[in-house]
Amino acid sequence: MAKVLLVDDEKDFRDVLAQRMSNQGLDVDTAESGPRAIEMIDSKLYDAVIVDLVMPEMDGLETLKRLLKKQPNLQIIVLTGQASVAKGVEAMKMGAVDFLEKPAKIESLVKKIEQAEEATMTLFEKDLDKKISDITGKKGW
Amino acid sequence: MNDQADNLKDRYPADTELKFSGTILASVTHELNNVISIINQTGGLLEDFIFAAEKGTPIPPEKLKDIANKICVHSERGIEIIKHLNKFAHSSDLIYGPFILNDQIENLCALLRRFVSLKGATLSTILIPDKIEVINFPFKVQQVIFLAFKIILSLTQKDDSIILSLSENESNCKINVKLETKRECILPDYSDIKNYANSISAELISNNDAGSVFIEIVLPTYVSNLPHNVE
Numbered sequence: 454m455a456k457v458l459l460v461d462d463e464k465d466f467r468d469v470l471a472q473r474m475s476n477q478g479l480d481v482d483t484a485e486s487g488p489r490a491i492e493m494i495d496s497k498l499y500d501a502v503i504v505d506l507v508m509p510e511m512d513g514l515e516t517l518k519r520l521l522k523k524q525p526n527l528q529i530i531v532l533t534g535q536a537s538v539a540k541g542v543e544a545m546k547m548g549a550v551d552f553l554e555k556p557a558k559i560e561s562l563v564k565k566i567e568q569a570e571e572a573t574m575t576l577f578e579k580d581l582d583k584k585i586s587d588i589t590g591k592k593g594w
Numbered sequence: 595m596n597d598q599a600d601n602l603k604d605r606y607p608a609d610t611e612l613k614f615s616g617t618i619l620a621s622v623t624h625e626l627n628n629v630i631s632i633i634n635q636t637g638g639l640l641e642d643f644i645f646a647a648e649k650g651t652p653i654p655p656e657k658l659k660d661i662a663n664k665i666c667v668h669s670e671r672g673i674e675i676i677k678h679l680n681k682f683a684h685s686s687d688l689i690y691g692p693f694i695l696n697d698q699i700e701n702l703c704a705l706l707r708r709f710v711s712l713k714g715a716t717l718s719t720i721l722i723p724d725k726i727e728v729i730n731f732p733f734k735v736q737q738v739i740f741l742a743f744k745i746i747l748s749l750t751q752k753d754d755s756i757i758l759s760l761s762e763n764e765s766n767c768k769i770n771v772k773l774e775t776k777r778e779c780i781l782p783d784y785s786d787i788k789n790y791a792n793s794i795s796a797e798l799i800s801n802n803d804a805g806s807v808f809i810e811i812v813l814p815t816y817v818s819n820l821p822h823n824v825e
Contacts, residue, residue, distance in 0.1 A: 463632065465636075465667075466632045466635065469636050469638075469664065472639060473642060507624065509711055556630060556631035559635075
């Protein structure tokens with residue numbers, strides 16, 4: 454079951470989308486702001502983080518930057534309300550793995566989360582392989 | 595290419611009005627998109643429950659109630675936004691003439707609230723109960739208010755308050771765009787806005803007060819103290 458963190462300031466949007474994602478078999482947590490999301494990634498490993506771009510206090514791009522600073526391998530999918538792809542592309546240049554336009558279809562969102570989960574797994578395995586080869590190299594095995 | 599763009603800018607001073615409309619439209623459509631996204635996902639959630647019910651899982655009545663409530667609340671929110679946007683769009687129907695300033699300011703404020711909340715601040719209005727009628731350019735008056743608001747907004751931070759108030763005396767009315775903050779702020783240069791305000795016979799006065807920063811827009815009033823039921 455993929456672990457997902459949904460970050461959006463609109464409570465009703467957050468609640469409904471989280472419920473729909475749970476219905477699709479995902480383990481979903483929610484955060485109402487960027488700073489809250491930054492706190493939350495300390496206590497749980499997420500396969501994907503969904504971040505809304507337009508939020509008060511700290512916007513989505515700033516949140517993205519700070520999340521990646523803490524966990525560079527974090528798979529972040531951005532939700533954009535803009536009809537043009539420009540903001541989504543900007544987010545990808547900053548390290549987001551993908552973006553979706555609001556209102557997003559649940560099937561598209563789930564598909565992107567599954568891809569993010571696979572990427573997280575691959576990165577984890579690579580990281581583990583590297584650690585093992587570092588240890589075996591040091592020990593001369 | 596840049597020279598050509600500069601020439602075009604000189605030939606079309608209405609450019610700033612387009613920018614004003616564009617900024618308002620971008621913000622409002624963004625908010626409408628949020629509203630529609632909620633309704634869209636709530637409808638999707640209802641579909642999920644129906645799909646489960648078809649497979650034998652009954653739909654809990656409280657879930658249905660919650661879904662119906664969300665759809666109603668956000669539809670009403672969307673309708674309100676569209677009403678304000680429509681009123682704003684129609685404010686350009688009359689190029690020059692008499693209009694009720696209170697209504698215009700209230701409507702503009704409803705459209706500006708989102709800019710303020712994105713900064714984690716609040717926007718409130720203090721309008722005198724008497725309707726103030728002015729003879730001016732309704733769209734341009736809104737633009738001057740917006741330009742003053744933009745300056746104040748650029749100084750706004752989390753937990754600040756912007757207050758937009760309207761008052762009048764015998765010959766003119768005053769629209770005050772004020773920032774209440776605990777920080778020390780200095781108004782930036784805004785001579786270009788002053789010139790624009792002059793073009794509609796408005797005067798801009800700025801002030802830095804203890805705990806607040808404000809710009810006052812003084813407009814000549816032709817008819818004042820209209821009865822409350824003027825629509």
